[in-house]
Amino acid sequence: MSNAVIILAAGKGTRMQSDLPKVLHAVAGAPMLVHTMRSGEGIDAQRTIVVAGHGADLVEKAALDYNPDAQVVLQTEQLGTGHAVDQARTALSDFEGDVFILYGDTPFITHKTLQSMKNKRDSGASVVVLGFTAANAGGYGRLILADDGSLDAIVEAKDATPEQLKVNFCNSGVICAPRDVLFDLIAKVGNDNANGEYYLTDIVALARDAGMTCAAVSCDESETMGVNSRVDLAVAESTFQFNARHAAMINGATLTAPETVFFAYDTIIGRDVIVEPNVVFGPDVTIESGANIRAFSHLEGCHVSKDAIIGPYARLRPGAEIGDGAKVGNFVEVKNALVAEGAKLNHLSYIGDAEVGKDANIGAGTITCNYDGVFKHKTIIGERAFIGSNSALVAPVRVGDDAMTGSGSVITHDVPDGDLALGRAKQVNKVGFALRLMNKLKAAKAAKKKD
Structure with missing residues (x-):
């Protein structure tokens, strides 16, 4: 089955204290956005969609300089991750296959990890979420697994019970799902929350309610490193x-x-x-x-x-x-x-x-x-x-x-x-001239000292 990648790259990144869009700050000589695009290459993505917002012209140039076949779509309002992904709906309307959601400020997701997600999709899971075992789970969303090992829910830390907060298997935000399933679920995501935003993570609960199987794949925590400052x-x-x-x-x-x-x-x-x-x-x-x-x-x-x-x-x-x-x-x-x-x-x-x-x-x-x-x-x-x-x-x-x-x-x-x-002037030796010149200069220096 074919693969497509949607890269979310619309954020301003105020903590960077920079006029440059956050995803264009460089790691190892390349914008973070390029690192994320390279991750998609590892699963042979046929389509790459970059969702731009702040500094969209600069983001588009960087994306197309690296991959002229990439498409850049605009998120004019910052209404959450679900809304950002939905901006790629039209661009992928003719695509049939799996879609990976990646982030332009998370540059280290490996090809191997994405392939593991793909394998889980091929095994029958409708929605696959990438998780990691956190050394300090803190404010990360928790991935709650069912008794059969499937993904039961993503619970934000602020909404978690004391028992759920003990879980250190956390959500990276990276998701894989078939294109039709992904956009059908996003269409059902609401914004009835304190921020009035459409959260991509809500699709897991919606998928479970619809009887779909969800799964989680684990990677090393270092792969999920986000860059915000x-x-x-x-x-x-x-x-x-x-x-x-x-x-x-x-x-x-x-x-x-x-x-x-x-x-x-x-x-x-x-x-x-x-x-x-x-x-x-x-x-x-x-x-x-x-x-x-x-x-x-x-x-x-x-x-x-x-x-x-x-x-x-x-x-x-x-x-x-x-x-x-x-x-x-x-x-x-x-x-x-x-x-x-x-x-x-x-x-x-x-x-x-x-x-x-x-x-x-x-x-x-x-x-x-x-x-x-x-x-x-x-x-x-x-x-x-x-x-x-x-x-x-x-x-x-x-x-x-x-x-x-x-x-x-x-x-x-x-x-x-x-x-x-030979392309130089002929050498001429002036007999005794160097000594006479040096004596003359020394005498002039001595006279200047007396003055």
């Missing part, structure tokens, strides 16, 4: 990083100081990768097996092939493609450039909008002058080329295979294969 956001970041570091090491990477390494939401790390201290991975980074990411490096939007060495103190920017066994060393920045197998960029260089050939050597202080103030231009460095230290390659320009540039050269024209290019 900057403090919560910091806890969420810490939780994500702990889990990502642990997963990387379990899968065969070495992190010599795990607590100092920061991953993005989509970082991919191969086996036998070594990550030294104080490395930051931005979004869209893949590191293949055997690579070494040395200390204090920053990577984003790049691909590092097997056995390459990056850093220390290197920066790889979007579009950097580093070949097998290549080296990008101390204080080297690479942007939108292909660095081929075995090439070396070891010291203090900037390589942007370029191709560096196999086994080429880029001397310290080399820069590709790729920007003329309006347009970007490309530099091509051939295989086994040797670029002398402190060279400036003014793009568009090509340095051929086995070619060389002299140290300190400014290269403005193509260098044919095998040639040596």
